[in-house]
Amino acid sequence: MIGKWSTSxxxxxxxxxxxxxYGLIAVCCAIFxxxxxxxxxxxxxxxxxxxxxxxxxxxxWGVVPDGLFGGTPRAALTPLTALFVHGSWLHLLGNMLxxxxxxxxxxxxxxHVEFALFYVGCGYLALVxxxxxxxxxxxxxxxxxxxxxAVLGSFLFLFPxxxxxxxxxxxxxxxxRFPAWVTLPFWVSLQWLAAGRQTSxxxxxxxxxxxxxxxxxxxxxxxxxxxxxxxxxADASENVPAPAPEGEKQP
Numbered sequence: 637m638i639g640k641w642s643t644s645x646x647x648x649x650x651x652x653x654x655x656x657x658y659g660l661i662a663v664c665c666a667i668f669x670x671x672x673x674x675x676x677x678x679x680x681x682x683x684x685x686x687x688x689x690x691x692x693x694x695x696x697w698g699v700v701p702d703g704l705f706g707g708t709p710r711a712a713l714t715p716l717t718a719l720f721v722h723g724s725w726l727h728l729l730g731n732m733l734x735x736x737x738x739x740x741x742x743x744x745x746x747x748h749v750e751f752a753l754f755y756v757g758c759g760y761l762a763l764v765x766x767x768x769x770x771x772x773x774x775x776x777x778x779x780x781x782x783x784x785x786a787v788l789g790s791f792l793f794l795f796p797x798x799x800x801x802x803x804x805x806x807x808x809x810x811x812x813r814f815p816a817w818v819t820l821p822f823w824v825s826l827q828w829l830a831a832g833r834q835t836s837x838x839x840x841x842x843x844x845x846x847x848x849x850x851x852x853x854x855x856x857x858x859x860x861x862x863x864x865x866x867x868x869x870a871d872a873s874e875n876v877p878a879p880a881p882e883g884e885k886q887p
Contacts, residue, residue, distance in 0.1 A: 656752045657739035661732050664780060667720050668728050697721045698776035701767035715763040716756065721778040731780050737800075738784075738791045745794050745860075754790070754855060759783025762848035766841050777841055782848035785827075789852025792820040794860070824849055 672680040672689040680689040697717045704711050722728040743751040762782025767773075791798070800819045827845045 654740035654743045656748050656755070657735060657743050660739070660755065660780075661735055664720050664722065664728065664732060668722050671721065673723055674725070694721070694723065694776040694778055698778040699763045699767050700776050701770045701773040704764070704767045705771065715760045715767070718763055718776075718778045719756065719759045719780045719783055722780070723778055727779060731784055734784050735780070735787065738787050741795060741798070742787050742790050746790075754852075755783045755787065758786030758848055758851040758855065761851055762786065762844045765847040766844040769843055777844070779841075781841065782844040785845045785848030786852030786855070788820055788823070789849040789854075790856040791852075792816050793853050793856035820849075 668674050670677055672686060672693050675686070680686050697714065698721060699714045699718045700711075704714065722731065739751075746754060759780060759782045762785065763777060766777060766782070796816055798816045800816055824846065827842045827849070
């Protein structure tokens, strides 16, 4: 199938089933809604009680760098559980929109099982890499941004000519369509600049974005080579991406 992939086939992906992509979105949304960050579950209380519950929740299910390499099985699982936990509505919706826009086509190219393993594996490694770079940090890290950044990296290699609708704030948020080889390297450049200016404290884990993107691109390059690329322009999506996918460091 890879050798016969065409531009028309890439356009047809919009009508194909992407159960892994949509399943990941559904699971992340469900976990968020029943957790303390959504603010809907009365079990977690309100006010200071709710804030304390959120901090405990993120430390339990998120990656805490200064405890990750302690050798316990539970700590080793946190880069996996953190992929399904999000810190706020904006965090969740931004990540899920990116996954919806780019995930279906990547899943169709890779196949459902391979895409699922790719998503989890790259996301896990991106969070571990971030934790290794900040080994003394006590702040928890949650979110699917490392995995979704890997999807973006694979998308850039597999569909460099696919046109993506983007909103640029310095152009008054006018929707403009650019090929992936323009949009995604521009996004990576922003992550790189932001990572260089980042100070300690809660915020966006830009390093996890960069590692995830690099892993995704390298995997697609090594796995498929030039056989899998669609060089003619194709419509990646009719959706408008939200701000860059985020991996949030929680206090």
